[in-house]
Amino acid sequence: MQGYIHSIETMGLVDGPGTRTVFFLQGCPLRCAFCHNPDTLKRVGGRAMTPEEVVKLVSRYRSYYGEEGGVTFSGGEPLLQGEFVYECLKLLKREGYNTCIDTSGFGNPRFNAQILPLVDTLILDVKAFDRQSFLDLTTIDGFDAYLDFLASLDRNGFNGQIWVRHVMVPGLTDNKESMEKFIQIIKPIRNKVDRIEILPYHTSGVKKYHELGIPYRLEGVEPMDKKRAKEFEIYANKLFADELRQERADREKIRQEKFKELKEREVASEQEKAEVFQALRGLPLLNDVDEVDVEAVFNEVILSNIKAGELIFKTGDPPDFMYLIYEGQMKIYVNTVDGEEQIFYIYRDGDFVGGLNLLVQTPYRYIGQALTDCKVVVIPKATFDRYFYNSPVVLRSVLVKSFERIRWAEELIQRLATSNASMKTAGLLLKLVKRIGVETEEGIRLELSMSREELGNYSGLRRETITRKLGEFKELGYIELIGNRVIIVKDIEALERYVL
Structure with a gap:
C-alpha cells in the first residue's frame, strides 16, 4: 500500500491546530478556478510513500507538536486516496498523534466511515453556496454531493472539531448575502464547528498555470483585499453566533413546553410519587444518589402518567430528559421509507431510555411511544448533570444498557437480513x-x-x-x-x- 505525495511541509502553522507536518496529496476531482496548486490535480505523481514511511517521517518532528499539533493530510483532495489515508490514520492514532484532514468532501466515499472516526480536526472547504455557482467554480455538478457529505459526518462516526473555510473571490462572494448562505450551508454541522475562516483570493498560483500550459479562468481578477475579507469573516462569525443563540432560545422554549406538558401529566398524590421513587431507589441508577441529595432529586423529577399510544419523544427531539419506566411498556421505532413501522426495542418496568443521549448530547433518532398506560419518572437534563453525570455507577448502568440494546439491534438486523x-x-x-x-x-x-x-x-x-x-x-x-x-x-x- 502506497500513496502519492505532492509535497510535505514539516512545520505547518495554518493547516490545523498547533505546529503540524502537512502532507499534500496528489489528485483532485474538482477544477476550482482559484486553485493555486494545479500541479496536484493528477492522481499519480510526486513521491510514493507507504503509511509506515509517513509515520517514520513524522516521528522526527513529534517534539515540535506540543499538546495541539500533529499531522495533516491536505491536497489536492486527500479523500481521493481514501485507502492510503485510512491506513496512515490507523498507524498515527495507534502512536497517539493528533490528526487533521483538509477536504472539500470529494473523494472515495467507500472509506469515509473508516477515516472520519480517526480524525480530530476536519478542515472543510466550502467552495460555493448554490448549485450553479459550484458548477461554474469547480466545473463539477457536485453541490448536492457536498451537502450529502456534510450530512453524513455524524453517520460516519466523526466526533472531532470542524474548521470551515471559504476562499472569497472579488465579485463572486464578497457580499453579505453570500455570507448568509454560507452560514445556512454549515447549519447541519453547527455543533461541531470550532472556527469559521474567510481566506482572501490571491494570484500566487497563476505562474504555475502558465508553466503547465493550463488556461487560468480568473485571469485579470485582482486579489481580494485582506482587510475586507477579514470584515466579512467577522460578519460570518457574528451570523453564526446569532444562529446558535436563536437555536438555544428555541430549544429552551421547546424544553419548557415539554416540561410543562409532562408536569401536567404528573400524578396528583405526592405520597404515590414518594412510594414510586423509593421503590426505584433499588435500581443502580438511583441507588448511587447521595442520601443528602435524595430530597432534591425527588423534588426535581416528574412522575408522569402517559396513556397507551401517546408519544414520549420523536425523531429529532433534543436530549433534554431521561425517562425511567416505573410501570408499563414503551416501544422505540422508526418509520421506514415504504411507510412501515420498524420496532427496535420494547422497554418495560425498571428500564430507562435517553441516558446515552444526555451523555453525548445527540438528538433522538427514533420515536418513543407508550405501548400501555405508563408511569414514567422523567429526569430533566439539569438534574441528570447535577446528580448523576459524575457517578461511575450511573455511567456504567447507562453503558451496559446501551450495549445490551446495541446487541439486540445487531441481532435484529441480522435476523431481518438473513x-x-x-x-x-x-x-x-x-x-x-x-x-x-x-x-x-x-x-x-x-x-x-x-x-x-x-x-x-x-x-x-x-x-x-x-x-x-x-x-x-x-x-x-x-x-x-x-x-x-x-x-x-x-x-x-x-x-x-x-x-x-
Missing part, C-alpha cells in the same frame, strides 16, 4: 421469552402488550404473515395462543432449531 418468515417468528418468540417470559406449568407464558401488527413490525413481517406463522407453530404444538395477547411457549427447543 432469515425467512419462520426463522424471524421463532427468533422473535425466543427474544420475548428472555425478555418477558414467565415459567408456568403449561410452559413459558408471554403476556404481550403488542398487537399482531406490532409483533410483525418488531420482526420485520407483515401482520398477516406473523399471524399465519403463529398459527402454524400452534398446529405443530410449539406454542399455545390464548386470545391475541397471550402466548404459551410449550416447545422452546423446537423454536431454537429454527434459528441455530
Whole structure:
C-alpha cells in the first residue's frame, strides 16, 4: 500500500491546530478556478510513500507538536486516496498523534466511515453556496454531493472539531448575502464547528498555470483585499453566533413546553410519587444518589402518567430528559421509507431510555411511544448533570444498557437480513421469552402488550404473515395462543432449531 505525495511541509502553522507536518496529496476531482496548486490535480505523481514511511517521517518532528499539533493530510483532495489515508490514520492514532484532514468532501466515499472516526480536526472547504455557482467554480455538478457529505459526518462516526473555510473571490462572494448562505450551508454541522475562516483570493498560483500550459479562468481578477475579507469573516462569525443563540432560545422554549406538558401529566398524590421513587431507589441508577441529595432529586423529577399510544419523544427531539419506566411498556421505532413501522426495542418496568443521549448530547433518532398506560419518572437534563453525570455507577448502568440494546439491534438486523418468515417468528418468540417470559406449568407464558401488527413490525413481517406463522407453530404444538395477547411457549427447543 502506497500513496502519492505532492509535497510535505514539516512545520505547518495554518493547516490545523498547533505546529503540524502537512502532507499534500496528489489528485483532485474538482477544477476550482482559484486553485493555486494545479500541479496536484493528477492522481499519480510526486513521491510514493507507504503509511509506515509517513509515520517514520513524522516521528522526527513529534517534539515540535506540543499538546495541539500533529499531522495533516491536505491536497489536492486527500479523500481521493481514501485507502492510503485510512491506513496512515490507523498507524498515527495507534502512536497517539493528533490528526487533521483538509477536504472539500470529494473523494472515495467507500472509506469515509473508516477515516472520519480517526480524525480530530476536519478542515472543510466550502467552495460555493448554490448549485450553479459550484458548477461554474469547480466545473463539477457536485453541490448536492457536498451537502450529502456534510450530512453524513455524524453517520460516519466523526466526533472531532470542524474548521470551515471559504476562499472569497472579488465579485463572486464578497457580499453579505453570500455570507448568509454560507452560514445556512454549515447549519447541519453547527455543533461541531470550532472556527469559521474567510481566506482572501490571491494570484500566487497563476505562474504555475502558465508553466503547465493550463488556461487560468480568473485571469485579470485582482486579489481580494485582506482587510475586507477579514470584515466579512467577522460578519460570518457574528451570523453564526446569532444562529446558535436563536437555536438555544428555541430549544429552551421547546424544553419548557415539554416540561410543562409532562408536569401536567404528573400524578396528583405526592405520597404515590414518594412510594414510586423509593421503590426505584433499588435500581443502580438511583441507588448511587447521595442520601443528602435524595430530597432534591425527588423534588426535581416528574412522575408522569402517559396513556397507551401517546408519544414520549420523536425523531429529532433534543436530549433534554431521561425517562425511567416505573410501570408499563414503551416501544422505540422508526418509520421506514415504504411507510412501515420498524420496532427496535420494547422497554418495560425498571428500564430507562435517553441516558446515552444526555451523555453525548445527540438528538433522538427514533420515536418513543407508550405501548400501555405508563408511569414514567422523567429526569430533566439539569438534574441528570447535577446528580448523576459524575457517578461511575450511573455511567456504567447507562453503558451496559446501551450495549445490551446495541446487541439486540445487531441481532435484529441480522435476523431481518438473513432469515425467512419462520426463522424471524421463532427468533422473535425466543427474544420475548428472555425478555418477558414467565415459567408456568403449561410452559413459558408471554403476556404481550403488542398487537399482531406490532409483533410483525418488531420482526420485520407483515401482520398477516406473523399471524399465519403463529398459527402454524400452534398446529405443530410449539406454542399455545390464548386470545391475541397471550402466548404459551410449550416447545422452546423446537423454536431454537429454527434459528441455530
